[in-house]
Amino acid sequence: MADSPISPVCSRFHRAIELIGSRWTGAILQTLLQGKCRYASIKAAVPDITDRMLSERLRSLESEGLVAREVVPDTPVRVEYELTKKGRELQDALREISSWAERWIPAATSNQIAPARRTGRAERPRKIRPV
Numbered sequence: 001m002a003d004s005p006i007s008p009v010c011s012r013f014h015r016a017i018e019l020i021g022s023r024w025t026g027a028i029l030q031t032l033l034q035g036k037c038r039y040a041s042i043k044a045a046v047p048d049i050t051d052r053m054l055s056e057r058l059r060s061l062e063s064e065g066l067v068a069r070e071v072v073p074d075t076p077v078r079v080e081y082e083l084t085k086k087g088r089e090l091q092d093a094l095r096e097i098s099s100w101a102e103r104w105i106p107a108a109t110s111n112q113i114a115p116a117r118r119t120g121r122a123e124r125p126r127k128i129r130p131v
Helices: 011-020 025-032 039-045 051-063 091-104
Strands: 067-072 078-083
Touching: 011 025, 025 039, 025 051, 025 078, 025 091, 039 051, 039 078, 051 067
Parallel strands: none
Antiparallel strands: 067 078
């Protein structure tokens, strides 16, 4: 029996998956689905995200038109983030991913070790000292 030809992945689908599948992006979007948030609130809601990574992801989501950044001229000045219409339309897709995760991804337990942080630096081999 001959193999049936496999259709190439749709470029729009591929771009969408790459966009929302970037590390931390889904968690940021889930947080913003709850409403307007300040930077500190998003950071507190997304475990282990660094300031640099959060800033980078928010800029990326803003440039894609998923997130709007609003500077509130108050004392002190406040910056708030919220999903745009385009971003809010991801709600059903994220809800489906969440439901899938509830069924198939085991819940973390308190005794599980979190994955090591990536520093972006190659680790040096450790010297073994004779005893």
